[in-house]
Amino acid sequence: MYRVETExxxxxxxAITDSDDFLEFYxxxxxxxxxxxxKCDWNKGELLGKMENVSGDMPFGTYSVLLKSENKVIGEIxxxxxxxxxxxxxxxYILNSKYQKRxxxxxxxxxxxxxLKLKFKVKTIVARVNSENISSIKLCLKLGFELKGIDKxxxxxxxxxxx
Numbered sequence: 058m059y060r061v062e063t064e065x066x067x068x069x070x071x072a073i074t075d076s077d078d079f080l081e082f083y084x085x086x087x088x089x090x091x092x093x094x095x096k097c098d099w100n101k102g103e104l105l106g107k108m109e110n111v112s113g114d115m116p117f118g119t120y121s122v123l124l125k126s127e128n129k130v131i132g133e134i135x136x137x138x139x140x141x142x143x144x145x146x147x148x149x150y151i152l153n154s155k156y157q158k159r160x161x162x163x164x165x166x167x168x169x170x171x172x173l174k175l176k177f178k179v180k181t182i183v184a185r186v187n188s189e190n191i192s193s194i195k196l197c198l199k200l201g202f203e204l205k206g207i208d209k210x211x212x213x214x215x216x217x218x219x220x
């Protein structure tokens with residue numbers, strides 16, 4: 058089974074048993090405000106449907122991020138086949154608001170980026186960020202991403218970063 062481990066976290070492919078923890082953060086409007094349409098009233102059927110839609114051949118799909126000390130899923134990392142190219146992929150993340158501002162977003166993204174480049178030979182990783190999501194912009198810069206483009210989606214400005 059695919060697994061990435063850091064000091065505090067374990068990253069594995071999404072499993073149905075992770076659903077309750079996912080629904081906890083998917084139903085936090087504060088957490089979801091910068092995610093696509095900002096939906097924050099998910100049920101289990103909708104969640105499982107979304108997971109099925111983003112799944113694909115490795116490394117594509119959604120990964121659960123487990124906090125070792127609490128044995129709890131606190132977030133997700135999704136790897137998207139946006140470019141139909143295994144050497145250029147898109148990555149995104151969601152982190153339960155109760156666990157933000159503790160370094161976990163950096164730890165999980167850094168580990169996943171390193172693993173994607175090493176194990177899957179990914180050359181370019183893209184992150185698209187709402188211009189109002191200052192924390193994610195700072196995270197991209199800290200991880201070494203460079204701004205490559207600016208566009209509008211649903212009347213909101215979005216930055217495209219690459220590493």
